[in-house]
Amino acid sequence: MSDWDAGLEDEEAGAVMRTVSRQLKLWREAAGLTQAKFGAAIGYGEDLVSSVERGRRIPRPEYLDSADEVLGAGGRIAAMKTDVAEVRYPKKVRDVKRLEVEAVQICSYNNSVVDGLLQTGDYARAVFSSRRPPFTEEELEQQLAARLARQEIISSATAKPLFNFVLCEATLRRPIGGRMVMRGQLQRLLEVARLPNVDLQILPLGSEENSGLGGPFRLLKLKDGATVGLGEAPLTNPVFCNPKETTVLDMRYGIIRAQALTPRESLAFIETVLGES
Numbered sequence: 001m002s003d004w005d006a007g008l009e010d011e012e013a014g015a016v017m018r019t020v021s022r023q024l025k026l027w028r029e030a031a032g033l034t035q036a037k038f039g040a041a042i043g044y045g046e047d048l049v050s051s052v053e054r055g056r057r058i059p060r061p062e063y064l065d066s067a068d069e070v071l072g073a074g075g076r077i078a079a080m081k082t083d084v085a086e087v088r089y090p091k092k093v094r095d096v097k098r099l100e101v102e103a104v105q106i107c108s109y110n111n112s113v114v115d116g117l118l119q120t121g122d123y124a125r126a127v128f129s130s131r132r133p134p135f136t137e138e139e140l141e142q143q144l145a146a147r148l149a150r151q152e153i154i155s156s157a158t159a160k161p162l163f164n165f166v167l168c169e170a171t172l173r174r175p176i177g178g179r180m181v182m183r184g185q186l187q188r189l190l191e192v193a194r195l196p197n198v199d200l201q202i203l204p205l206g207s208e209e210n211s212g213l214g215g216p217f218r219l220l221k222l223k224d225g226a227t228v229g230l231g232e233a234p235l236t237n238p239v240f241c242n243p244k245e246t247t248v249l250d251m252r253y254g255i256i257r258a259q260a261l262t263p264r265e266s267l268a269f270i271e272t273v274l275g276e277s
């Protein structure tokens with residue numbers, strides 16, 4: 001039951017859950033069921049039903065499916081699963097995901113860890129587990145689910161943006177999660193790097209020039225022609241929309257790409273590191 005406890009940390013999530021909880025209560029009462037009888041019918045306790053109807057717990061998809069069937073809602077309750085799934089993730093993750101959907105090109109530089117869009121589940125769990133103060137188990141599962149959900153943009157069958165990733169060699173050498181986790185992560189990089197809409201480059205530690213020492217950042221070039229920059233700093237993820245700022249980041253990214261190995265050379269480099277692991 002741990003992943004029920006996603007915090008409703010923003011107004012949008014609260015509004016969605018107030019609507020969902022109100023509808024669930026109205027449907028239950030219209031069916032003439034008490035919370036206890038309704039809970040027994042769908043396989044959940046009365047306390048949990050009460051928490052959901054008060055908007056204190058986010059219902060899982062199977063809860064909504066069972067409620068739809070027991071209350072004879074004809075798919076009206078089950079249809080709320082999409083909205084509920086969205087608010088299960090933290091607001092900043094939802095906001096980034098929406099920007100990514102609107103992007104025609106996504107550029108990323110990281111010298112700390114492998115970009116979140118490229119992480120395996122085991123690697124992502126190890127990254128989140130290293131946080132201090134640590135996430136609770138509920139928070140960790142929420143963050144992990146959100147990160148993996150964002151990766152759908154790469155595997156989606158619909159139109160995909162172009163991806164350009166530059167990773168510092170340190171991200172390949174840093175054994176986050178241990179040897180087997182890193183082997184899986186390196187194999188994942190090789191798989192994604194071979195996709196036709198992905199360019200993955202490695203910036204070697206031996207390079208005398210590195211314009212990315214200021215830290216990780218991302219650039220999203222949107223369908224309307226705008227460019228959005230995303231910083232990755234401790235305790236904050238600043239968003240840059242001012243053309244003066246995004247132009248600087250765009251120039252910096254271009255220089256970093258020029259300093260890195262070509263995509264073909266980078267594939268060979270990752271294969272070498274994998275062979276050494």
